[in-house]
């Protein structure tokens with residue numbers, strides 16, 4: 001496969017979707033600039049994951065998180081790749097022993113976008129309109145403001161979902177603005193959802209690079225492109241998700257933002273039908289990133305959010 005005579009400086013593993021490829025290319029471009037490397041010295045290795053293969057049922061039914069990372073992690077262990085580039089949102093809270101997140105790219109816009117050929121916003125959709133989404137969080141948040149909407153399953157990558165919308169499978173859909181931006185399709189957003197009533201998924205908009213914990217050479221290479229602000233926000237958000245022990249069947253939103261040397265954390269858990277929710281908002285010094293996520297989760301659990309975690 002490799003035509004160059006020399007071995008690559010770095011093998012970059014990624015899924016094959018256009019969004020995943022855009023993120024892998026962005027990682028490579030940033031590394032090239034940071035280290036004065038030729039991009040051709042870093043090979044992009046495309047790996048198909050279970051999440052890409054399963055198209056016939058929702059991912060939460062198929063086992064949820066880890067489906068987009070497992071095969072990439074196997075390739076990290078075998079040495080077939082040196083780093084795996086992921087959407088942070090798709091990275092489970094617990095990584096296999098020996099692997100770790102070694103860098104985060106600067107975060108894109110964290111908000112969700114509403115896309116529709118018939119309405120300017122969720123509130124303007126006709127009574128009983130079809131909303132396409134497979135995300136339990138988006139479903140619950142949309143039903144909270146519009147309980148009359150009928151949610152239809154919208155699996156597949158961003159392009160597939162855009163095609164479904166175009167073919168009239170639903171009257172509207174919700175996608176991460178970050179993904180549209182990275183694909184150069186941000187103009188497709190009909191409107192952008194307000195953070196106050198539509199909190200993103202933990203990690204949304206951030207690209208995470210996973211590597212082997214003991215690979216000092218690669219960790220040093222990646223340190224040059226790490227964005228500390230994004231890393232701090234992700235520490236808080238992932239601590240929140242870990243404490244909630246959120247299975248992929250629980251609608252959860254969480255967002256940490258930095259302002260000066262303070263961290264603002266917002267979190268929400270909802271019942272699947274959006275009728276009940278518990279939300280919190282708190283600030284802490286940057287150094288307390290992990291603690292603020294855990295504290296926010298404990299507060300939601302204490303306030304009865306626990307009833308939302310019942311399985312089934």
Ligand SMILES: NCc1[nH]cc(CCC(=O)O)c1CC(=O)O
Nearest residue numbers: 087089175176178179204205206
């Ligand atoms: N689960 C799919 C997924 N993973 C990351 C993104 C968007 C990019 C991001 O959040 O960084 C998407 C698509 C979407 O939710 O619209």
